[in-house]
Amino acid sequence: MRPAILKLGGSAITDKSKKCTPNLSVIQSALDQIAEFQGPLVLLHGGGSYAHPFVTQVGLQKGYKGSFQLRFISETELFLDQLTRIIGTGLLLRKRPFVPVRPMSFITLRKGEISHSFLEPVERALKLGLVPLIHGDIAFDRTRGCGVVSADKLASFLGRHLKASRVLFGCDVDGVYSQDPKSSARAELLEQVTERDHRSVLLALGRRSGRDATGGMFSKVVAAVELARNGVECFIFNITKGQLLGEALRGHFPRGTRFAPWRRRD
């Protein structure tokens, strides 16, 4: 069976205004809905306030510049681990066995892009019925020393390599808008992004559609377009209210932005 891939956005599951602060009500609601889904699942989560403040403070996303950064690599790994533990504990309490898998140990980058990977542990965990639980991470880079591999990029990469049934991006807004809905009252929700209009959507979003180390909504749309191009359906939607997550896992998309596959999958 093809796995579903779900990414819980860091902006939704943490309070980005306070370092290392979880948004427990959103996490619990997401886990309640996940627990009802019995199919194979890879669960990814962003780092939010457990990672971005430390990564950006010393520019880890831009590569290795000197030993002053090393302590921040250690700290970021420890804090990301804490957020994964909160989610993992919630999964276990809901009788959904999981295993944490750290991207730093199964992926390397080259000029900021994923160049090598070893996915067998993720595939084997899925085969046994475990949920691989994976956070966006710092990763080693063959040219820059180190860099960041966002959970959005991982969702796109794993979606293509694991031949996912669908990839779901849960975030703190209802989907992709014509403009940032947090700063413009005139922003309109785009119900779908297609092969025809994806370029103009990306152009309108602009690269700076986020405040942190991983590129915000622009990067999410890039990840979703890459999946759709490769025949994988995706959906960007809100996990901070309602029960859309459970619906999306069942293949229903009542509100959000859908990326239909551009071609039939091999």
Ligand code: ADP
């Ligand atoms: P996450 O942490 O869930 O991955 P990000 O914070 O990286 O999410 O990106 C989501 C944020 O992008 C939203 O909170 C929203 O304020 C911002 N954003 C900027 N432009 C847009 C847009 N055109 N449509 C939707 N969200 C946008």
